[in-house]
Amino acid sequence: MTTMVTTTPSMWRNYSTWANRNRKWLFASPAMIFVGLLIAVPLGWTLYLSVTDSEGSVRAKSNLVGLSNYFEVLTDTDRFWPAVMRTFVFTGGSLAIELILGMCIALLLWRPFRGEKWVRVAILLPLVATPVAVGMMWRLIFDPNIGFANQVLSWIGIPAQPWLSGQYTALPTLMFVDIWQWTPMVVLMLLAGLTSLSDEPDEAARIDGANSWQRFWFVTLPLMRATVIVTIVLRGIDALKTFDLLYATKGKGGGSFHEVETLNIYAFGLSFDYNDYGIASTVLILFFLLIIAIMWVLTYRRKANRS
């Protein structure tokens, strides 16, 4: 007992010294191990399934088929490439409009004014609303027979539109919903960037006789480049992976013509509707690589610009 009592403080000191010396990994490792474990196994598994012909059940016997799944998917012009295209149209289209609209609103909000607080509250609400509930809400509004959207159109004399249920209108309609929900986020990010800008370059340009548009285009916008890229990266990741909204409004397969089937929805359908695990995993791996490639290009370009 006595030895215990005498050794304890020094042992504690030893631990403490050790802990302090290794605090870098001591602090970082729990989170990294957590994420690593939760990602590594699924990723390895998905990679493995993507080179097998697994279907029906993941526990059923399957054969290694090499890269033939990749060949099959990459030559599939029926579902895969259209889904890639829709993913890009949905993400790129929404993102572009969100950026333009977001920039306009951010500029309107830039300088302080009375009632500013209320405007901010108003644009915060769509942002925090649960996507599934948002999907339900827009399904009612865009219902071709009883929806509010067609009612508004009828007031101004425009014929009723099929909106979500139309072959060519569904994707634009869902892009509209995405824009409704996420423009506020873009506004907030751009506004944070704007408010952190120094006034001096703007003032200097003003003294040189530049008009507001010139000052925005040649002074403010270049200074905002970093903020805009961060916004594109963060919003882009989420837009590429949009699932809740599409699933809640059009379900598996993205409608009768697969009109809103993006890569995420396609992969979900392959897994949980067709039980075609080999192909589904291939699509997921390609999707994952695609996201990483896009992120890499965006951040790499940014680094290049900075240096």
Add this chain to the structure above:
Amino acid sequence: MKRHSAIRVAAIAAATFIAAGSLTACSTAAGAGDGDGASKTLRVTLANHVWTDTIKDKLPEFEAATGLTVELSQYGEDQLSDQYNVKLNAGTDEIDVMMYRPLQEGKLFAKNGYLADLSDDVESNADWDWSDFQPGPVGSTTYDDNVVGVPIITEQEVLYYRKDLLANAGLDVPTTMVELEAAAQAIKEQNPGVAGFVARTGKSAAVTQFSSFLYSFGGDFIDDNGDSGIASPEAKEAYAFYGKLIREYGPENVSTDMSWPEAMAIFTQGQAGFYTEADSLYKNATDPETSKVSDTVGFAPMPAGPGGSVAYNVPSWALGINAESNNSAEAWKFIEWATSQDLTLEVQQDGVPGARQSVWEDPAGTSTYPADLAAAIATSTKNGVGHDRPLVIKVPEAREIVGDPIVIAITGGDSDAAADDADDAFQGLLDDE
């Protein structure tokens, strides 16, 4: 100092939360984990259905009689299949009794070994009487001569119609497809804003309700040789006809995503004259709480086409036991109870057609049905075909393939060409299996 104590309070509060949280998490995990032996908790997964509502009301009786606690999970059809796909794939034992669709997932589940063999259980109780179940449904819950499920709900397709609109037009109830088209046209012309005909339009959803049209025109999804039959002249005619009915006499701006809730809503809101749908959903149209047309809705057998009046007559849902369940004995008790003669009668009186012959023979079994509906069901049952979708393992894929010409026809495209394309794809799928 003040700041410090605030932090301390926050820290203590956080610690308490965590402790409480981990306790809850642990206890839940423990609770979920004690299924090794014969647990007193039975996990039953059911679909959203009128059948489920009735069973839910009766559950306390079962629990009182057996001392078991039933933990009921209830999902919509799509969510249910997502659940099964994830959980059964991983070999879960968290599901004991499962409600499934024999024609949709039955073959796949049985092939994967998800469903326990019930062959001995069904013979174990003579009073319960397995031989009382209709042979058609029993056939579809049998895989490789093993019974893997007990059919609970059967469905036949019938024609829903509006008596008042038909009377105003001075027409009789259509008995042939030609008359149906003429009547739909007349109703659409006479009643602005009202469609002559409505039915499901979603690529996959429409397949089952289209099937009776296909059969009545003399076709089938798979021909006698086991090859694709969807490009036959009969099938092409059926596709074109179904599409034309909706395109020309259907609602304005018709959606191509409609399953039964959407189509039923149009009919029950008084916006359509005719509607072809499964009989098991008739309560939606006759219940004044959900239907504006409850007083004027009538039912008739499928109108006859060149091939006669041939509707599907299928077991739409069955109960099975998860092969990995540790409670199979108790699970069987539940199935035996839920499919007993008494309860089947009661459920059927609540509007859900059952699979027991004795209940159909019992006048009480159809006493609560509208007389014309009972007559229509009798006709459908007599001539009925035992499937309403292609009987393959990859049903979801097959449905999308054979459903494609439906949607093309509805949107005014070349449905014959679409049927030829679909025929190739479908033949490919059949060759693979």
Add this chain to the structure above:
Amino acid sequence: MTTTLQTRPVTETPRPVRTAPRRRKPRAYKIFRVVALTLTVLLFIAPLVWMFISSLKTNVDIYDASKTLFFTPTLDNYDNVLGRNNYFGFIFNSFWVALLSTIFSLIIGVPAAYAMSRFTMHRSAIVVLMARIIPGVSLLVPWYFIFANMRMVGGFGVLILSHMFVALPLIVYIMISYFDSTPLELEEQAQVDGLTHIGAFLRITLPLSVPGLATAGILSFIFSWNNFMFALVLSGANTKTLPVAIFNFVSYASIDWGSLMAAAVVVTVPIMVIALFTQKYIVSGLTAGATKG
């Protein structure tokens, strides 16, 4: 990606001190601005208002175009949702899962963010942020398989873990940019006074980071509350969260729009109330990394 992480403090939304009085804008611009902002607010709010109005209508009124704005409000839909469907249970589930996953993520995420910020561990940060990039669909079956073998499925444990997966990258991301902007001097001073490195982190840096912690915590709570895909397959009968419950409502019986909207209101209102009271933190969290480093 990591280059975005060096930023100024996330909580103070810095408004530059104006050196000279701003020249007055023309009157036309002022009017344009008021009109434009009013339109913006209307566009963002109107659908939510419509959802709320519809939740007070009977289905017959919803189908009746003449009753778009003038109708007799009813609470039947709420009665239907809350009474018949045990929504309070689902609310409790959602709240509990969101709270615990947030707390656990803070416990492992904050020290990690601290180390990554102080030792500029960019590669490690990427590992954690990978969790935000990976498509969730690829995780479902393997996770279920693993968790099922650990006998955790259907309990709160597995839901909390999966939601932590959403919360952790968010927290690490926000806290890295927060710590990047916290001056080192105070920590160094504390070490001169005899505190160890860890002691200085616990006693000095952490208390100073309370606004950052609040920001990260609130956002992770909201994201967890709104999460749908993981709960869709990983929750059990008794642990179903609100978004899953409301989606289940869709396929129930028939399209009961009134009740559906009531359910949607029930899901969104709690989170909106939280958002209103913690506006400042949410904004600073969402915009973490937005200002250039």
